[in-house]
Amino acid sequence: MARFLGIAAALVATGAYAITPEQLLSAPRRSTATPNPSGDIALFSVTEYSFENQTRAAAWQLLDLKTGAITDSGLSASEVDEVVWLPGTDTGILYINGTNEDVPGGVTLWIGDIKKPSESKLVASLDAPFTGLRVANTSSGNIHFLVNALAYENGTAYNAELAPKPRHSGRLYENIYTRHWDTWLTKQRYAVFGGSLLANASYGLAGTGLRNLLQGIEYNVTKPESPVQPFGGSTDYDISPDGSTVAFLSKATHLNKAEFTASYIYVGPFDGSKVPVAFNGPESEASAGGHKGASGNPKFSPDGSKLSYFQLDGDYYESDRAKLYVVDISTGVGGVSVSNWKPLAPNFDRSVSGINWAPDSKSLFVTAEDYAIVRAFNIPVASEASFVPERLTNVTSVTDIGVLPDSSLLVSATSIWTSRDFYVLKADGTQNALFSATGVDAQLAGLGSHTYEEFFYTGSLGIELNALIIKPSNFVENKTYPLAYIIHGGPQGSNANAWSTRWNPQLWADQGYVVVEPNPSGSTGFGQNLTDSIQANWGSYPYEDIVLGWEYIKENLSFVDTDNGILAGASYGGYMTNWIQGHALGREFKAIVTHDGVFNTEAIYGTEELWFVNHDFNGTIYEEGSTYKKWNPFNHIANFSTPQFVVHNTLDYRLPESDGLALFNVLQSKGIPSRFLNFPDENHQVFGVENALFWNTEIFNWINHYSGVGGALDDEAIGV
Numbered sequence: 001m002a003r004f005l006g007i008a009a010a011l012v013a014t015g016a017y018a019i020t021p022e023q024l025l026s027a028p029r030r031s032t033a034t035p036n037p038s039g040d041i042a043l044f045s046v047t048e049y050s051f052e053n054q055t056r057a058a059a060w061q062l063l064d065l066k067t068g069a070i071t072d073s074g075l076s077a078s079e080v081d082e083v084v085w086l087p088g089t090d091t092g093i094l095y096i097n098g099t100n101e102d103v104p105g106g107v108t109l110w111i112g113d114i115k116k117p118s119e120s121k122l123v124a125s126l127d128a129p130f131t132g133l134r135v136a137n138t139s140s141g142n143i144h145f146l147v148n149a150l151a152y153e154n155g156t157a158y159n160a161e162l163a164p165k166p167r168h169s170g171r172l173y174e175n176i177y178t179r180h181w182d183t184w185l186t187k188q189r190y191a192v193f194g195g196s197l198l199a200n201a202s203y204g205l206a207g208t209g210l211r212n213l214l215q216g217i218e219y220n221v222t223k224p225e226s227p228v229q230p231f232g233g234s235t236d237y238d239i240s241p242d243g244s245t246v247a248f249l250s251k252a253t254h255l256n257k258a259e260f261t262a263s264y265i266y267v268g269p270f271d272g273s274k275v276p277v278a279f280n281g282p283e284s285e286a287s288a289g290g291h292k293g294a295s296g297n298p299k300f301s302p303d304g305s306k307l308s309y310f311q312l313d314g315d316y317y318e319s320d321r322a323k324l325y326v327v328d329i330s331t332g333v334g335g336v337s338v339s340n341w342k343p344l345a346p347n348f349d350r351s352v353s354g355i356n357w358a359p360d361s362k363s364l365f366v367t368a369e370d371y372a373i374v375r376a377f378n379i380p381v382a383s384e385a386s387f388v389p390e391r392l393t394n395v396t397s398v399t400d401i402g403v404l405p406d407s408s409l410l411v412s413a414t415s416i417w418t419s420r421d422f423y424v425l426k427a428d429g430t431q432n433a434l435f436s437a438t439g440v441d442a443q444l445a446g447l448g449s450h451t452y453e454e455f456f457y458t459g460s461l462g463i464e465l466n467a468l469i470i471k472p473s474n475f476v477e478n479k480t481y482p483l484a485y486i487i488h489g490g491p492q493g494s495n496a497n498a499w500s501t502r503w504n505p506q507l508w509a510d511q512g513y514v515v516v517e518p519n520p521s522g523s524t525g526f527g528q529n530l531t532d533s534i535q536a537n538w539g540s541y542p543y544e545d546i547v548l549g550w551e552y553i554k555e556n557l558s559f560v561d562t563d564n565g566i567l568a569g570a571s572y573g574g575y576m577t578n579w580i581q582g583h584a585l586g587r588e589f590k591a592i593v594t595h596d597g598v599f600n601t602e603a604i605y606g607t608e609e610l611w612f613v614n615h616d617f618n619g620t621i622y623e624e625g626s627t628y629k630k631w632n633p634f635n636h637i638a639n640f641s642t643p644q645f646v647v648h649n650t651l652d653y654r655l656p657e658s659d660g661l662a663l664f665n666v667l668q669s670k671g672i673p674s675r676f677l678n679f680p681d682e683n684h685q686v687f688g689v690e691n692a693l694f695w696n697t698e699i700f701n702w703i704n705h706y707s708g709v710g711g712a713l714d715d716e717a718i719g720v
């Protein structure tokens with residue numbers, strides 16, 4: 001196998017690929033861009049992996065928001081993980097340096113100017129691996145900042161390098177939350193810490209050091225924790241612009257963590273003089289109104305008078321509609337008071353994710369998934385309940401927006417044909433394109449929107465369903481290409497017009513397929529009814545929708561060869577491949593790829609997030625009427641006969657690897673051609689770049705062999 005094909009070589013040698021696995025994985029990866037307070041430049045990071053040298057390079061770069069010119073900031077990205085702008089300045093920065101010469105395992109805080117990064121000054125030595133910097137510049141001139149870290153039960157930040165080595169490796173539990181995602185729970189929990197840098201002391205850390213802002217919160221079932229693991233970060237908390245008030249998220253302390261999703265927003269004074277209190281928890285107006293689920297993204301308005309956030313309704317459903325709310329905040333001698341709780345655009349049938357205030361504090365720019373792309377919307381605080389926001393963006397998916405002083409938006413976006421676009425969207429709707437990775441990155445040369453289409457068809461519930469089509473880059477009219485039918489996970493998720501370094505549909509198409517990605521029942525972004533319809537119906541509506549989609553392709557897409565097609569999916573998508581393997585549609589594919597998918601739903605209580613299965617199968621596993629037995633692919637193994645490639649990783653605690661092993665053992669003992677791929681160091685997803693190259697290479701080797709696009713199977717597998 002030619003593992004290290006150069007970029008030019010791959011294009012010239014085959015004339016076929018716009019993109020190969022090596023190119024996808026070695027292309028620069030850029031973060032979203034954060035504009036400075038005056039809105040003339042923005043900062044982003046870029047990392048790049050070299051297969052040739054097995055090294056990674058990283059840099060902090062500056063984007064000129066007028067010209068789109070990109071320059072290197074000179075700040076070392078290998079030493080600096082996080083940078084924030086200092087409010088009240090044009091180019092002042094505060095950053096976390098990942099090393100600390102005095103405290104092993106600690107980090108340091110530095111103050112500087114992005115124009116002169118070499119003159120930065122160390123202002124604080126932090127004795128644990130703090131991350132998630134947020135900052136306020138106060139009227140006294142002192143800087144107030146928030147960071148987070150794991151903390152001991154007594155509140156002190158936890159530093160693994162300084163912690164005493166335990167004498168045994170036993171883990172003893174007395175409640176149902178033993179591990180989550182890829183991590184076993186310990187006695188330490190994450191907490192938000194506040195610190196002050198004193199202007200009169202060259203921004204040295206105030207003698208009070210860092211305060212754990214979660215200390216003193218009462219609980220009877222679950223300890224408070226912020227950020228909420230495993231994906232929470234600095235968007236789980238905020239500091240008011242005047243530095244006086246903090247807001248953070250914690251899961252409900254009176255419910256257990258495995259069976260409930262509920263989380264609340266706590267507010268309190270930055271100085272720690274009062275214990276923070278949740279304002280949307282039990283007995284609140286929000287709760288009385290039926291809004292009892294997970295909260296997120298608390299954001300103070302620029303004038304400090306309001307706080308906005310989202311919350312879901314159901315306390316054990318993670319894919320309810322995330323609705324936008326705003327409350328008034330005032331800080332006085334009695335502490336922080338919260339009033340005038342108000343839902344914004346409550347009838348908007350989309351889930352809000354990103355939340356950004358307009359500079360005048362009168363409206364919010366939010367992002368929400370809508371018809372297979374993430375778009376930006378504007379919602380005025382004074383809007384009526386019936387208000388339906390207009391789409392501000394189109395075509396590509398918005399990953400983040402930065403609001404500029406004149407209310408223009410700096411949009412960071414992606415799509416199937418670009419790993420990163422930056423553009424400015426002005427208030428009048430005009431766009432100023434600043435940067436597109438495709439056209440700059442040699443690895444992405446040849447990608448474009450010409451390979452991308454969508455179609456709509458009527459699903460099993462009579463609802464119009466969306467599906468994406470991605471053609472090979474060298475698509476030739478009147479030729480046919482085998483179908484690669486890819487089912488998304490979730491199941492409350494979507495196939496969207498967005499970039500991915502894990503499942504990149506253009507990469508699959510460029511092997512010589514037409515990729516079709518359906519968005520069946522359960523999908524998000526098409527209204528809550530479609531999302532909710534999958535409850536208690538894992539194997540019915542979605543399967544029927546996928547069959548109808550396949551029939552549409554067979555009848556209507558003349559350039560697709562459905563006789564030599566392949567089927568693939570991860571997680572719930574992997575469940576669906578296993579369900580299809582046991583049903584009639586399974587006979588229509590030459591090969592199947594299942595990545596960390598559910599095989600035996602009656603063994604699914606080996607997972608950690610029990611709320612998810614309790615919701616989706618409509619009850620606990622021991623309740624009459626729940627549907628674990630009904631929708632079990634295991635019931636249909638008598639029909640399994642299509643060659644199947646099974647991936648299952650060891651650190652997948654969401655769905656333990658025993659499920660993938662059981663599937664492989666069934667396939668092997670039935671004599672069905674099959675391979676099993678395991679990564680001992682990966683979780684539900686594959687992130688290591690060398691691992692991802694092997695993943696793509698071996699999956700393509702498998703599907704290409706069975707679809708007829710490629711030759712013989714390679715000899716990489718471990719045999720007898």
Ligand SMILES: *[C@@H]1O[C@H](CO)[C@@H](O)[C@H](O)[C@H]1NC(C)=O
Pocket residue numbers: 050051052053
């Ligand atoms: C790999 O290292 C060699 C020697 O230092 C250098 O010339 C080459 O540019 C590097 N390649 C990449 C892709 O970084």
Ligand SMILES: *[C@@H]1O[C@H](CO)[C@@H](O)[C@H](O)[C@H]1NC(C)=O
Pocket residue numbers: 086087088089092137138141143
């Ligand atoms: C804080 O903001 C003021 C203006 O409001 C500015 O003069 C000052 O330099 C800022 N502080 C820092 C440390 O950047």
Ligand SMILES: *[C@@H]1O[C@H](CO)[C@@H](O)[C@H](O)[C@H]1NC(C)=O
Pocket residue numbers: 075076079080097098099100101108110120
């Ligand atoms: C980061 O800290 C180290 C010392 O721990 C220092 O040598 C290095 O210059 C610092 N880098 C930056 C960019 O602050």
Ligand SMILES: *[C@@H]1O[C@H](CO)[C@@H](O)[C@H](O)[C@H]1NC(C)=O
Pocket residue numbers: 152154155156
């Ligand atoms: C908290 O507990 C840790 C671990 O036992 C200990 O190292 C630390 O000194 C304690 N902190 C306080 C303030 O007691």
Ligand SMILES: *[C@@H]1O[C@H](CO)[C@@H](O)[C@H](O)[C@H]1NC(C)=O
Pocket residue numbers: 198200201
């Ligand atoms: C700086 O001001 C603080 C009060 O904000 C005071 O406690 C401290 O002593 C002052 N430090 C210096 C070096 O003046």
Ligand SMILES: *[C@@H]1O[C@H](CO)[C@@H](O)[C@H](O)[C@H]1NC(C)=O
Pocket residue numbers: 220221254
């Ligand atoms: C915990 O406290 C809540 C009230 O906040 C109460 O409803 C619940 O029954 C308590 N749970 C336990 C296990 O004590």
Ligand SMILES: *[C@@H]1O[C@H](CO)[C@@H](O)[C@H](O)[C@H]1NC(C)=O
Pocket residue numbers: 391393394395
């Ligand atoms: C989005 O773009 C498509 C295709 O370019 C166009 O047909 C459609 O009208 C646009 N929609 C909006 C809201 O701009």
Ligand SMILES: *[C@@H]1O[C@H](CO)[C@@H](O)[C@H](O)[C@H]1NC(C)=O
Pocket residue numbers: 477478
């Ligand atoms: C494709 O087929 C159609 C109908 O047979 C024909 O009219 C057209 O010229 C063909 N296109 C190409 C590029 O061969």
Ligand SMILES: *[C@@H]1O[C@H](CO)[C@@H](O)[C@H](O)[C@H]1NC(C)=O
Pocket residue numbers: 349527529
């Ligand atoms: C969702 O379903 C409910 C109940 O069937 C129906 O009343 C409502 O109109 C539907 N909503 C939309 C947006 O289709």
Ligand SMILES: *[C@@H]1O[C@H](CO)[C@@H](O)[C@H](O)[C@H]1NC(C)=O
Pocket residue numbers: 457548551552553555556
């Ligand atoms: C093919 O497309 C037509 C027109 O959109 C549609 O009416 C028909 O139902 C499609 N065929 C299938 C099998 O879905």
Ligand SMILES: *[C@@H]1O[C@H](CO)[C@@H](O)[C@H](O)[C@H]1NC(C)=O
Pocket residue numbers: 535536618619625
């Ligand atoms: C879930 O179960 C309840 C009874 O426990 C039943 O009333 C309800 O219809 C079920 N939901 C679905 C979607 O089947």
Ligand SMILES: *[C@@H]1O[C@H](CO)[C@@H](O)[C@H](O)[C@H]1NC(C)=O
Pocket residue numbers: 582583584635636637638639
């Ligand atoms: C096997 O598939 C056939 C139809 O394709 C179906 O009638 C039969 O019930 C299936 N058997 C099992 C065990 O699922």
